[in-house]
Amino acid sequence: SAVISQKPSRDICQRGTSLTIQCQVDSQVTMMFWYRQQPGQSLTLIATANQGSEATYESGFVIDKFPISRPNLTFSTLTVSNMSPEDSSIYLCSVGGQGVGYTFGSGTRLTVV
Amino acid sequence: DQQVKQNSPSLSVQEGRISILNCDYTNSMFDYFLWYKKYPAEGPTFLISISSIKDKNEDGRFTVFLNKSAKHLSLHIVPSQPGDSAVYFCAASDINEGNTNAGKSTFGDGTTLTVKP
Numbered sequence: 001s002a003v004i005s006q007k008p009s010r011d012i013c014q015r016g017t018s019l020t021i022q023c024q025v026d027s028q029v030t031m032m033f034w035y036r037q038q039p040g041q042s043l044t045l046i047a048t049a050n051q052g053s054e055a056t057y058e059s060g061f062v063i064d065k066f067p068i069s070r071p072n073l074t075f076s077t078l079t080v081s082n083m084s085p086e087d088s089s090i091y092l093c094s095v096g097g098q099g100v101g102y103t104f105g106s107g108t109r110l111t112v113v
Numbered sequence: 114d115q116q117v118k119q120n121s122p123s124l125s126v127q128e129g130r131i132s133i134l135n136c137d138y139t140n141s142m143f144d145y146f147l148w149y150k151k152y153p154a155e156g157p158t159f160l161i162s163i164s165s166i167k168d169k170n171e172d173g174r175f176t177v178f179l180n181k182s183a184k185h186l187s188l189h190i191v192p193s194q195p196g197d198s199a200v201y202f203c204a205a206s207d208i209n210e211g212n213t214n215a216g217k218s219t220f221g222d223g224t225t226l227t228v229k230p
Binding site for chain 1: 117147149154155156157158159160162202204217218219220221222223
């Protein structure tokens, strides 16, 4: 299975600032997925990132708040923009799916103060 | 409307005994179900899955049972080991969903399993 390197692993940010999270995969993949896990809650899909096209966002998530880049088949970034304390979560990238198990990155624990 | 529910937030069992984690779903279009295990400070790790055409899938100490009529699945771990202590997530997907969302999974809230030595 693929190996994903995600960074940063954690960060504490001031409200109103932005943070970019990076995921590097050790093999080429068509789709990458970005999830959020708020404290005590399940993983919620933010968007699906395809190389060469705009990301597809789930209900409740918008590109202005969570811009995503997918410049090639092994790399993607998620930016959390204009942060507020409500954005404090664990953010995870993943690959796979299509009826098989995802491989997840180790996650980015974000705290907004 | 939460489509995948894990009603037990926590479960504690003795080492060597059976652990049974439960999951219910509401969307009848789900046709593929997965269990993930998550340790602190790590991403979830895929554990085992089952297709809706089956009612049981076994992999070593882990067995997943699916009851489609009840929209219920369970994960059995036997014998349980202290290293199994983790958060377990149930997930469900509709593999026939449109190409844009192919492979999208809906997750439950997780059950924290503690296996006592």
